[in-house]
Amino acid sequence: MTREEKATVIEDLKAQLGESGIIYLADISGLDAGTTSDLRRACFKANIKLAVVKNTLLAKAMEASEKEFGDLPEVLKGNTSLMLSETGNAPAKLIKNFRKKSDRPLLKGAFIEEAIYIGDDKLDALVSIKSKEEVIGDIIGLLQSPAKNVISGLKSGGGKLAGILKTLSEKE
Template sequence: MTREEKAQVIAGLTEKFQQTDHFYITDTSGLTVEQINKFREMCFKKGVEYKVVKNTLIKKALENLDNDYSSLDSTLKGFSGIMFVNENANIPARVIKDFKKEDKDQRPKFKAASIDSDIFIGEDQLEILSKLKSKQELIGEVISLLQSPAKNVISALQSGQHTIAGLVKTLSERE
């Protein structure tokens, strides 16, 4: 790869990192071509972009960003693939977990992730990341919590209305 080609890759990666809120770094070494293709297909179906890039190029692209990603340097060894997603930060973690269920060797290995500039390093973080809720899910929960007291008041008033009407009817019939 020439210097110009490397510069283009670094520029493209820098732009991708700037446009993407969430990215994961994985290690898919040891997988067969068939397994890699299946993993890429799972990523594509879930709206996750997966690229394999040299570690030095990833480091240089991350250095071009405003945030400090130096803590990821220790993870950028060996074989690295990057998973980009804009919407739900938990989708790549779920893809990795789903693929691991089918693979006996427990590949791909999760190295690190950046979720809204927060860094998660290590395989033990994968479970936490897979349970993250999307912004829409959190907003939905807040709205349902806010609606709950109003619904309780309305249902109490409606049930009371029937009780009061029944009570008045019974009293009027007693005369």
């Protein structure tokens, strides 16, 4: 690869890193061609961009990026695949589901909205992260709950109140 080609790859990676707030680094070495193809298909269905990258080029792109990647460049050893997503827990869920059939991919690290996770042991924590849509749904549910209680109370209380008024008016 010539210097110009490397510079182009670094610029492309830098642009991808800049556009995405969710970046996962995984090790997919040891997967055969069929399993790798299945992984790529699963990533495509989950709207996750998967690319095998050269560690040195990715490290230079991280360094040139405006984002602060902390210790993440230190995990760039061996085979590295870059997973980019719009949903924070989608790649973690995909990795966990894929590992039911295979021992790979292994999570090397992740960058999620400026939070950095290093190591495969963080996979369960990443799976449990709620997506933006899930958090909004939870908030809407919490906001609707008191209103539903008030409405149901008024409906049932209205009948009781009318009954009490009717009884009082009959006594007089």
